[in-house]
Amino acid sequence: xxxxxxxxxxxxxxxxxxxxxxxxxxxxxxxxxxxxxxxxxxxxxxxxxxxxxxxxxxxxxxxxxxxxxxxxxxxxxxxxxxxxxxxxxxxxxxxxxxxxxxxxxxxxxxxxxxxxxxxxxxxxxxxxxxxxxxxxxxxxxxxxxxxxxxxxxxxxxxxxxxxxxxxxxxxxxxx
Amino acid sequence: xxxxxxxxxxxxxxxxxxxxxxxxxxxxxxxxxxxxxxxxxxxxxxxxxxxxxxxxxxxxxxxxxxxxxxxxxxxxxxxxxxxxxxxxxxxxxxxxxxxxxxxxxxxxxxxxxxxxxxxxxxxxxxxxxxxxxxxxxxxxxxxxxxxxxxxxxxxxxxxxxxxxxxxxxxxxxxx
DNA sequence: CACGGTAGGTTCGGTCACTGAACCAAGAAG
DNA sequence: CTTCTTGGTTCAGTGACCGAACCTACCGTG
Numbered sequence: 001x002x003x004x005x006x007x008x009x010x011x012x013x014x015x016x017x018x019x020x021x022x023x024x025x026x027x028x029x030x031x032x033x034x035x036x037x038x039x040x041x042x043x044x045x046x047x048x049x050x051x052x053x054x055x056x057x058x059x060x061x062x063x064x065x066x067x068x069x070x071x072x073x074x075x076x077x078x079x080x081x082x083x084x085x086x087x088x089x090x091x092x093x094x095x096x097x098x099x100x101x102x103x104x105x106x107x108x109x110x111x112x113x114x115x116x117x118x119x120x121x122x123x124x125x126x127x128x129x130x131x132x133x134x135x136x137x138x139x140x141x142x143x144x145x146x147x148x149x150x151x152x153x154x155x156x157x158x159x160x161x162x163x164x165x166x167x168x169x170x171x172x173x174x175x
Numbered sequence: 176x177x178x179x180x181x182x183x184x185x186x187x188x189x190x191x192x193x194x195x196x197x198x199x200x201x202x203x204x205x206x207x208x209x210x211x212x213x214x215x216x217x218x219x220x221x222x223x224x225x226x227x228x229x230x231x232x233x234x235x236x237x238x239x240x241x242x243x244x245x246x247x248x249x250x251x252x253x254x255x256x257x258x259x260x261x262x263x264x265x266x267x268x269x270x271x272x273x274x275x276x277x278x279x280x281x282x283x284x285x286x287x288x289x290x291x292x293x294x295x296x297x298x299x300x301x302x303x304x305x306x307x308x309x310x311x312x313x314x315x316x317x318x319x320x321x322x323x324x325x326x327x328x329x330x331x332x333x334x335x336x337x338x339x340x341x342x343x344x345x346x347x348x349x350x
Numbered sequence: 351c352a353c354g355g356t357a358g359g360t361t362c363g364g365t366c367a368c369t370g371a372a373c374c375a376a377g378a379a380g
Numbered sequence: 381c382t383t384c385t386t387g388g389t390t391c392a393g394t395g396a397c398c399g400a401a402c403c404t405a406c407c408g409t410g
Binding site: 010011012013014015016017018020021022024027028031047048086089090092093094095096097098099100101102103104107109110111124125126127147148149152157 | 273
């Protein structure tokens with residue numbers, strides 16, 4: 001959103017959160033990071049975001065402490081972006097937004113989320129409807145819903161078709 | 176964000192939610208509406224938003240079913256914007272974002288939220304830490320926090336300094 | 351060593367949304 | 381008849397976003 005000037009005058013935690021994650025694409029980048037996407041190229045093909053914007057968002061999120069840039073191989077040097085604890089704390093907000101988005105008319109649910117240790121579906125804010133408490137991200141299982149394209153073009157979407165845990169790194173198998 | 180083209184290709188409830196509430200200012204308008212702000216002029220002075228943008232957002236939110244335009248006096252004809260049930264369902268998402276925003280370093284908490292019938296503070300997603308369940312918006316009491324300017328310029332901010340329930344209409348007493 | 355491929359960017363011109371200020375209109379108040 | 385209030389619309393300027401092209405290491409192959 002390029003907020004700075006205006007939102008800064010808002011005396012509100014919501015406005016300050018939006019200063020960090022309120023710009024276009026930013027929350028979708030965080031969503032993908034929580035789904036296990038880590039590499040520049042994977043974000044790129046999965047989101048369909050302009051390269052310059054992606055670079056700016058990754059840098060801003062890293063500066064905000066939501067992502068962490070980490071060298072995963074030396075030769076050739078390659079970095080990946082991993083969500084930090086601070087980034088994981090955005091899960092309830094993303095989950096609530098997603099739950100709200102499901103209520104938009106004329107659409108089928110895209111993904112289902114389950115507490116893997118007890119099998120119950122998640123509530124609107126990521127709590128377990130079975131055992132009641134907030135579910136650690138590692139115990140959240142993501143399953144494809146009926147609204148999802150069964151044969152997507154990009155390899156990241158294909159990898160995300162499998163039932164999988166949150167945060168589990170996406171591996172894009174070569175075509 | 177003016178999403179349309181790009182986000183439409185995203186197969187994700189979060190992306191679809193952001194199509195509706197992801198543009199600049201939109202979530203802050205909804206926040207104000209949940210706080211009890213209803214009139215064009217009150218949104219204007221409280222948010223410091225350009226008039227054209229406010230008009231566009233109010234119209235878009237009304238079209239999306241988040242707000243409802245309602246005639247509150249006939250002569251002269253005056254309308255107010257009231258949150259619908261669909262709009263109230265955004266509260267968990269806003270609450271989660273606000274809770275996350277409180278964790279941004281270098282800031283004091285702006286507002287506190289309490290379950291008025293039992294006095295316990297609200298958790299990160301609007302649940303009651305005392306009695307456990309999700310709290311109906313009418314039972315949420317909002318109190319000023321230490322980070323809040325004790326003598327703000329605009330009448331809406333002054334009205335929101337008082338402890339008050341969510342959704343309770345803001346009355347801007349004449350100066 | 352030339353050549354092509356991959357990962358991760360930067361640069362650049364065009365477009366579109368946001369911004370602030372000015373203007374407009376219907377009624378009420380004086 | 382003039383001014384004030386409420387709720388807007390119009391308009392020029394600016395800045396963010398867009399897609400495409402280009403750049404830089406490095407690797408693998410012949």
